[in-house]
Amino acid sequence: MSVKKLNKIYLAGVIALVFIISGLNVAAQSIPLNTKASPESETFSSAELAIIYSPDGKGYKQEIIPGKYLMHLEGSPYEMGYQQGYLGPTSVSRLANEDWFKHVVLNLLEAPDWILLIVMSDIMDYDRLKGEVGDVVDDATLRQLSAKWYDNLDSLLDKLFALCKVLVEVNSQYVPQDFLDEIQGVADGCSDAGYPISYEDVLLLNMGMDAMLALAYPVVEPLLFWIDLFGFLSCSGFVAQEDATTSGQTIMGHHWQFTEYILHEEMLVMEFVPNSGNKIISTSCPGFVGGTAFMNDQGIAISQDMVPARDCDPAHFGLGTLLTARYVAQFTNQLSEAINFIKYNERGCPWIYTIGDGRNGETGGVMLETSEHYCKERDLDYRPPWYAFWYKQIEKKDDLVTCTNHYLYYDMNGWADSTAIDDSKDRYEWLTNEALDVYGDIDLEVGAELIDYLHPPSYEYYDDPNGPVGASITCWDLTNLEAKVLYGHYNDQWVYVSL
Structure with a gap:
């Protein structure tokens, strides 16, 4: 075949491609988030995957792979809220x-x-x-x-x-x-x-x-x-960097193990592109303006763990943990800014915040242990004082920190009147020991396997390998702005996203 004929075929193909693209009711810049399924998943043509738009044309809900969705929200606060409610009304209701x-x-x-x-x-x-x-x-x-x-x-x-x-x-x-x-x-x-x-x-x-x-x-x-009254206090998190990771990058993982009721059916990836502040992604359900798992385009990620403590103020608990996490993701750019926002704002309910920073000169991570009156930083190189032998922090590396649902900062349990339940201590040991086993090899893939350490039937914690994920399991590469997420059911495919 002659070169001239090849050029004609090539030109015809380009023209056809232009018409196909122009026929789609979306511009390339309106899909800024890169999404894909895990490598072992099948590939699907765009015609097989659904996409619907909000009335203003700026928000949309797109099927990434069958049964897994991305919701893109863009504009003013009211516009993003309206898009979310309009595109996910069954979840909200x-x-x-x-x-x-x-x-x-x-x-x-x-x-x-x-x-x-x-x-x-x-x-x-x-x-x-x-x-x-x-x-x-x-x-x-x-x-x-x-x-x-x-x-x-x-x-x-x-x-x-x-x-x-x-x-x-x-x-x-x-x-x-x-x-x-x-x-x-x-x-x-x-x-x-x-x-x-x-x-x-x-x-x-x-x-x-x-x-x-x-x-x-x-x-x-x-x-x-005397009795463990909590049925699903099963959250876990870690932050690793430098020698703990393959290339010195900052890797953060979090398992928000809440009730599976409704959540496992409505969970999706949400992308916020606000008129002011950072672009952020979250694993959440429509209805939540706040959330439990955020990463922004500055390399900051935040999540939280429940922690039972008596140091509370239900009359003045502030904006609450979900909206606190959203604020940190949207409006802070460095680890110190995130910590200070939580530390110096109204609090009335105890939480442990996992916060990581993979960029902007303050790379690292912290478990921020909070209650009404106390806010203590257990960072990557934190060590309890020598006389606090009863505080059994297992990780003793300068570039790794983990948490579950109890305080580990020196005397925080005493200050906040908190009891470390046996279930939380067990999960802390399992997670931390597994993290130490893969120390030096942690990247996005290994980090995802690590934070999914309770994947059934591991530790006989859950019975059904095909059962619902209570909320979401997320691993972030905060240096390269990538994430790997599992939600829905434990036997579902993981979803990859990047900013």
Whole structure:
């Protein structure tokens, strides 16, 4: 075949390609996030994968591989919220309601109903509530919502739900207006898509966990010495860099093991491209303006672990952990900025934040152990003092730190009145020992395997290798801005994303 003929064929192919591309209702720049399935997955043509758009044409929900989705949100806070609600209305309506809230409480406090009735009665005791939240909730409301002798478990859950709504409204004063506008957008977009939902319900979804835990922890924590009441306190995290990793990069992993109820069916990758602040990605569900697993384009990642402690203030818990993580991802560029935002803002519910930084001169990581009055940094080279022999920190490398659901900073358990439950200590040992086994070989692939250390049937922690993932398992390469995510079911394919 002549060169001339080849050129004609090539030109015809180029022209055809141009027409195909122009026929798609999306410009190349509108899909800034690189997504793909794990290497062992099949490949699919664009015609086989679905994509839908928000009414403004800027937001979209795209099928990455069959059953796995990316939601792209772009614009002002209200615009991004509206896009999220419009593109994911079933998720919003399933999560931002009383049914999901009650399910979370009952699964969090895993015990026979008669024990739960006693615990809930103590949580909703009038005298206790008067002392805890009486400065922000009027007495008539407290008397109406406090426990009565004739209450059953369901009526007490109704009262807890109502009280948390009040406390969330009070604490919304600490939330940046941008996030409140975005929450309003979620409610409006969801409602316009045919699933009526209120602003207050979406606000509760994003802040209610802190209200509920800050109310419950002071009652539940003293009981943990005798009985493990927590059913899914199974979060884990690590940060590794320098000699711990293959090329000195910063690798961070986090397993947010929450209830699988609804979450495993609605989880997806979310990309935020706001008018102000950093571009960020999250593994989350529509309805959440905040979240549990964020990475931004500056190499900062943040996630959080629950930690039962009595040092709480349910009346003044601030903007809550989910919106705190969102703020850090969107508006901080270095590790110190992330730490200082959490340290110097209102807090009232204990959390352990895993924060990593892979760029911008402050590479490293920290487990930020917080409660109402305390905020301590357990960084990569932290060592407890010699006399604190009862604090069994296993990792003794200068470039590796791990955590589960108990404090390890010197005397933080004493300061915050916290009990390290056996389940958390076991998982800490398993994760840390596995991390030490792969020390020096950690990259994105090895890090993903590491943070998935509870993958069934490992340690006989979960029974079903095909069972649902409670929330999400994520590993980030914060130097190269890549991530690997598992959600849905344990036998599903991992999804790769990059900024």
